Amino acid sequence: xxxxxxxxxxxxxxxxxxxxxxxxxxxxxxxxxxxxxxxxxxxxxxxxxxxxxxxxxxxxxxxxxxxxxxxxxxxxxxxxxxxxxxxxxxxxxxxxxxxxxxxxxxxxxxxxxxxxxxxxxxxxxxxxxxxxxxxxxxxxxxxxxxxxxxxxxxxxxxxxxxxxxxxxxxxxxxxxxxxxxxxxxxxxxxxxxxxxxxxxxxxxxxxxxxxxxxxxxxxxxxxxxxxxxxxxxxxxxxxxxxxxxxxxxxxxxxxxxxxxxxxxxxxxxxxxxxxxxxxxxxxxxxxxxxxxxxxxxxxxxxxxxxxxxxxxxxxxxxxxxxxxxxxxxxxxxxxxxxxxxxxxxxxxxxxxxxxxxxxxxxxxxxxxxxxxxxxxxxxxxxxxxxxxxxxxxxxxxxxxxxxxxxxxxxxxxxxxxxxxxxxxxxxxxxxxxxxxxxxxxxxxxxxxxxxxxxxxxxxxxxxxxxxxxxxxxxxxxxxxxxxxxxxxxxxxxxxxxxxxxxxxxxxxxxxxxxxxxxxxxxxxxxxxxxxxxxxxxxxxxxxxxxxxxxxxxxxxxxxxxxxxxxxxxxxxxxxxxxxxxxxxxxxxxxxxxxxxxxxxxxxxxxxxxxxxxxxxxxxxxxxxxxxxxxxxxxxxxxxxxxxxxxxxxxxxxxxxxxxxxxxxxxxxxxxxxxxxxxxxxxxxxxxxxxxxxxxxxxxxxxxxxxxxxxxxxxxxxxxxxxxxxxxxxxxxxxxxx
Amino acid sequence: xxxxxxxxxxxxxxxxxxxxxxxxxxxxxxxxxxxxxxxxxxxxxxxxxxxxxxxxxxxxxxxxxxxxxxxxxxxxxxxxxxxxxxxxxxxxxxxxxxxxxxxxxxxxxxxxxxxxxxxxxxxxxxxxxxxxxxxxxxxxxxxxxxxxxxxxxxxxxxxxxxxxxxxxxxxxxxxxxxxxxxxxxxx
Numbered sequence: 070x071x072x073x074x075x076x077x078x079x080x081x082x083x084x085x086x087x088x089x090x091x092x093x094x095x096x097x098x099x100x101x102x103x104x105x106x107x108x109x110x111x112x113x114x115x116x117x118x119x120x121x122x123x124x125x126x127x128x129x130x131x132x133x134x135x136x137x138x139x140x141x142x143x144x145x146x147x148x149x150x151x152x153x154x155x156x157x158x159x160x161x162x163x164x165x166x167x168x169x170x171x172x173x174x175x176x177x178x179x180x181x182x183x184x185x186x187x188x189x190x191x192x193x194x195x196x197x198x199x200x201x202x203x204x205x206x207x208x209x210x211x212x213x214x215x216x217x218x219x220x221x222x223x224x225x226x227x228x229x230x231x232x233x234x235x236x237x238x239x240x241x242x243x244x245x246x247x248x249x250x251x252x253x254x255x256x257x258x259x260x261x262x263x264x265x266x267x268x269x270x271x272x273x274x275x276x277x278x279x280x281x282x283x284x285x286x287x288x289x290x291x292x293x294x295x296x297x298x299x300x301x302x303x304x305x306x307x308x309x310x311x312x313x314x315x316x317x318x319x320x321x322x323x324x325x326x327x328x329x330x331x332x333x334x335x336x337x338x339x340x341x342x343x344x345x346x347x348x349x350x351x352x353x354x355x356x357x358x359x360x361x362x363x364x365x366x367x368x369x370x371x372x373x374x375x376x377x378x379x380x381x382x383x384x385x386x387x388x389x390x391x392x393x394x395x396x397x398x399x400x401x402x403x404x405x406x407x408x409x410x411x412x413x414x415x416x417x418x419x420x421x422x423x424x425x426x427x428x429x430x431x432x433x434x435x436x437x438x439x440x441x442x443x444x445x446x447x448x449x450x451x452x453x454x455x456x457x458x459x460x461x462x463x464x465x466x467x468x469x470x471x472x473x474x475x476x477x478x479x480x481x482x483x484x485x486x487x488x489x490x491x492x493x494x495x496x497x498x499x500x501x502x503x504x505x506x507x508x509x510x511x512x513x514x515x516x517x518x519x520x521x522x523x524x525x526x527x528x529x530x531x532x533x534x535x536x537x538x539x540x541x542x543x544x545x546x547x548x549x550x551x552x553x554x555x556x557x558x559x560x561x562x563x564x565x566x567x568x569x570x571x572x573x574x575x576x577x578x579x580x581x582x583x584x585x586x587x588x589x590x591x592x593x594x595x596x597x598x599x600x601x602x603x604x605x606x607x608x609x610x611x612x613x614x615x616x617x618x619x620x621x622x623x624x625x626x627x628x629x630x631x632x633x634x635x636x637x638x639x640x641x642x643x644x645x646x647x648x649x650x651x652x653x654x655x656x657x658x659x660x661x662x663x664x665x666x667x668x669x670x671x672x673x674x675x676x677x678x679x680x681x682x683x684x685x686x687x688x689x690x691x692x693x694x695x696x697x698x699x700x701x702x703x704x705x706x707x708x709x710x711x712x713x714x715x716x717x718x719x720x721x722x723x724x725x726x727x728x729x730x731x732x733x734x735x736x737x738x739x740x741x742x743x744x745x746x747x748x749x750x751x752x753x754x755x756x757x758x759x760x761x762x763x764x765x766x767x768x769x770x771x772x773x774x775x776x777x778x779x780x781x782x783x784x785x786x787x788x789x790x791x792x793x794x795x796x797x798x799x800x801x802x803x804x805x806x
Numbered sequence: 807x808x809x810x811x812x813x814x815x816x817x818x819x820x821x822x823x824x825x826x827x828x829x830x831x832x833x834x835x836x837x838x839x840x841x842x843x844x845x846x847x848x849x850x851x852x853x854x855x856x857x858x859x860x861x862x863x864x865x866x867x868x869x870x871x872x873x874x875x876x877x878x879x880x881x882x883x884x885x886x887x888x889x890x891x892x893x894x895x896x897x898x899x900x901x902x903x904x905x906x907x908x909x910x911x912x913x914x915x916x917x918x919x920x921x922x923x924x925x926x927x928x929x930x931x932x933x934x935x936x937x938x939x940x941x942x943x944x945x946x947x948x949x950x951x952x953x954x955x956x957x958x959x960x961x962x963x964x965x966x967x968x969x970x971x972x973x974x975x976x977x978x979x980x981x982x983x984x985x986x987x988x989x990x991x992x993x
Contacts, residue, residue: 291923296908336907340870
């Protein structure tokens with residue numbers, strides 16, 4: 070349905086119909102009040118019509134009130150305002166109507182009471198009595214005339230009664246004269262009206278009245294002919310015992326009759342109205358009440374409709390405001406040019422349009438910022454250098470992935486918190502804090518540009534691993550909020566230094582092998598030849614000295630050769646022969662060789678499954694040998710020193726392996742060798758895997774360095790740490806695919 | 807405690823509602839000694855319609871209010887599956903008023919233009935009640951198959967005072983008299 074038709078049928082049409090019904094009801098009431106006797110058809114329809122209009126109006130009012138209450142209960146925008154307006158308009162409508170109704174009711178009562186003045190009523194009674202008296206005089210005259218007829222009748226022969234009475238009727242001008250017999254039968258009837266064949270007489274009334282006295286007279290209205298005088302006497306003609314009744318009907322003169330009729334009509338009319346004056350009051354009051362009620366209900370309903378229409382722009386505005394408040398900036402108000410609220414609606418639409426544009430721009434800016442943020446995060450995340458940004462108070466604003474990985478921390482744990490707190494809560498970071506803070510403070514206070522860009526080298530022990538860091542600090546330009554910021558870029562150069570270190574050791578080893586190993590064989594052979602040639606030629610003491618000296622030379626040369634061989638081994642260029650090997654099986658094989666060992670240590674295996682790794686079996690076997698020997702040596706030396714104090718010490722070497730997930734989402738093979746020996750010296754621990762970093766009395770100090778090299782050849786990593794209770798552990802991590 | 811079954815209770819209520827209007831008008835106007843004689847060409851009715859005037863009507867009559875009485879006869883046909891149908895035959899109308907000057911009660915019959923006067927109200931009402939040898943119009947043409955009956959009803963109302971809304975009847979049933987619809991099957 071088109072909006073205009075819908076509006077017409079749902080809003081205008083009911084109002085129009087109700088209004089027309091109301092007008093029709095008022096018109097009919099008006100006609101009925103003015104001329105009730107001639108509007109019987111109208112009266113028939115008036116009450117149903119009025120009831121219908123009352124019901125319709127009451128239903129509409131109740132419907133509107135319930136609707137308004139429902140809107141109020143559901144907290145619809147503007148519902149309270151609308152209800153208040155409806156209440157106010159209704160009150161303003163009802164109060165004057167009630168006041169007017171009250172005074173009108175009383176006024177009607179007073180006016181109707183005034184109609185029935187006591188004096189008028191008395192005058193009417195008097196006029197009626199006067200008329201009666203006047204007519205009574207006439208009736209007595211008629212009676213006198215009839216008595217004369219009665220007396221004359223006694224002198225007339227019974228057979229001449231009829232003619233005599235006819236003659237008297239004409240003489241007296243009577244309407245009729247009738248003679249009844251003793252048995253109440255009509256003996257003679259004489260009348261001027263020739264057509265009356267069957268006259269009706271009030272016989273019983275006449276006889277009853279004559280029973281007390283011999284005459285009677287009374288007024289007698291006869292049909293439409295008007296008022297007559299009825300007179301009757303009892304006669305006994307010729308001294309007869311049987312009494313006859315002679316009665317006559319006389320008409321009055323025209324003047325007397327008209328006057329009497331007027332008095333009668335006026336009296337009757339007044340009495341009728343006077344008797345029903347309460348009914349008249351009620352009638353007019355009810356009519357007035359009905360009109361007032363209909364007017365009042367229509368006014369209330371019209372007030373409701375007007376209130377609803379009046380508050381519609383405000384309600385629309387409130388609803389639109391709520392919609393905007395809830396985020397719907399596309400809400401528009403209809404602009405009606407004939408409405409005073411059109412300017413407000415236009416301003417609202419303009420405001421929402423601007424808000425919408427601003428929101429879109431804000432969203433676009435936010436998106437751009439988000440993109441830049443994502444870009445920056447991606448860039449920072451892809452950097453191998455650790456980056457930490459600080460605000461003016463040295464609180465952490467951002468930490469990139471490399472920094473999280475380097476310091477083994479999570480950004481969310483420390484974002485917004487001070488650098489000091491992060492350093493204090495993270496193991497091994499206090500030296501970092503102590504190193505960078507002086508520079509940060511200096512850069513914050515100093516105006517010198519050179520102080521705002523600084524670089525230092527820091528050595529940290531993180532997770533028992535030595536890290537050589539290069540930290541560069543920089544003061545950031547002012548941020549949007551006007552605060553200064555700092556950025557720390559940290560590079561872990563441990564591997565680079567280690568690589569340089571390894572390269573240097575390799576070069577040393579190659580040179581030693583080349584420069585020292587070659588002369589060792591001739592030296593040894595020369596010493597042996599000297600002993601072989603000269604010993605027989607020398608006496609006993611000199612021969613013994615020669616043998617001892619030459620043996621010393623041979624042994625030292627052998628030692629040097631072993632040392633050079635070890636160097637050669639360490640410096641040997643990686644040449645891996647990779648194959649898929651069950652590494653746990655390989656470990657078991659190696660361990661079996663050391664079940665019986667010098668340290669009397671028990672070797673416990675806890676190897677999980679049979680993982681296949683792509684490794685060089687010989688190199689890994691060497692790795693295992695070095696690790697096991699290293700552990701057994703440590704425990705043996707510890708046992709040697711403990712034997713003097715405690716003989717109950719038992720050595721245990723536990724070897725565990727497991728395949729575990731990596732933080733990057735892959736898998737790795739973890740091998741752990743844990744002993745209950747003396748542990749690793751704390752000072753030695755950071756440099757444990759460097760050549761000749763050992764506290765053992767035996768060995769060349771290259772075992773763990775070779776282990777580290779083998780692990781790195783397999784793209785793995787190795788770390789060592791002391792156990793919490795006793796001994797140390799070596800953890801080897803190898804990639805597992 | 808004894809309880810009527812629901813069906814019986816409903817029937818009792820319906821019967822009560824059916825007889826309620828009869829009880830309300832039972833004492834106002836009553837048809838007595840109704841006799842229907844003759845044949846469809848000319849039916850004659852003898853009956854006595856007893857009007858028992860209320861105090862209000864007596865008082866109103868003596869204060870100038872004219873009373874109008876109507877006795878209506880209708881020819882009805884019984885329908886077994888639908889409401890009975892009836893057609894009006896004729897109506898006898900009377901006017902009864904008090905003549906203050908002569909202290910007489912005037913009774914007039916409108917259809918025959920007859921007039922009577924009585925010195926007492928009972929005699930006037932007695933005259934009003936008599937309906938002797940009253941001839942109905944020829945209804946032979948209206949009769950067909952089925953059961954027919956004569957339906958009689960009477961009422962008495964004060965003549966309109968000239969008030970809007972006819973409010974007399976709103977306030978009390980003392981203002982009007984009416985009879986039940988009484989029916990007699992055709993012989």
